[in-house]
Amino acid sequence: GAVVSQHPSWVICKSGTSVKIECRSLDFQATTMFWYRQFPKQSLMLMATSNEGSKATYEQGVEKDKFLINHASLTLSTLTVTSAHPEDSSFYICSARDSRTDTQYFGPGTRLTVL
Amino acid sequence: GNSVTQMEGPVTLSEEAFLTINCTYTATGYPSLFWYVQYPGEGLQLLLKATKADDKGSNKGFEATYRKETTSFHLEKGSVQVSDSAVYFCALTMPYSGGYQKVTFGTGTKLQVIP
Numbered sequence: 001g002a003v004v005s006q007h008p009s010w011v012i013c014k015s016g017t018s019v020k021i022e023c024r025s026l027d028f029q030a031t032t033m034f035w036y037r038q039f040p041k042q043s044l045m046l047m048a049t050s051n052e053g054s055k056a057t058y059e060q061g062v063e064k065d066k067f068l069i070n071h072a073s074l075t076l077s078t079l080t081v082t083s084a085h086p087e088d089s090s091f092y093i094c095s096a097r098d099s100r101t102d103t104q105y106f107g108p109g110t111r112l113t114v115l
Numbered sequence: 116g117n118s119v120t121q122m123e124g125p126v127t128l129s130e131e132a133f134l135t136i137n138c139t140y141t142a143t144g145y146p147s148l149f150w151y152v153q154y155p156g157e158g159l160q161l162l163l164k165a166t167k168a169d170d171k172g173s174n175k176g177f178e179a180t181y182r183k184e185t186t187s188f189h190l191e192k193g194s195v196q197v198s199d200s201a202v203y204f205c206a207l208t209m210p211y212s213g214g215y216q217k218v219t220f221g222t223g224t225k226l227q228v229i230p
Contacts, residue, residue: 003158004158034218041123041222041223042222043119043219043220043221043222043223044204044218044220046217046218049217093158093159095159095218103161104161104218105158106151106153106158106159106160107158108156108157108158109158
């Protein structure tokens, strides 16, 4: 089946630094990718929808300037957590929509820990 | 807004036991319902889905029936195996004006099957 990868799988950074997370669709083109955040024992919360070649659509309450999303190609979307703080520590999951089948495929997630 | 509630885990069962993971939803309109499974270290995978009332989704021995009268979509399997150990997410989608569907997830239920 279709595979979506994320890199890195985990990252530890100091408060105030920026961290970039990559999401790639490996065997299909994805005009739409989604970024989720998951806290322990909680649901996946949609943060933003990333459309290739255009600006991302952010969910209510998500800071656009803090979580920068770039979807520069049909197989790659990036999420940059700017000036990270400990409260940004979380599990970030991306998904990519295969437009041929209208199916979302999920990446394995990235564990971010901000010290 | 839309929401999904599923039973808290972890659920621990012996091999060949019967499995039920409860899921109820709140939505305006007529959602499509899904069960996703996340094996350790992997991304979420679609397990089964149902798109209208009384539909039954099934895959790999798992089943769930879309019950509109009780707003439920309980996951069942007659005889679990150790390889079924994973986290199971109930989810729904609603039609979205952007042409693709946002996914609302439950909190996930961890299943552990012991030999």
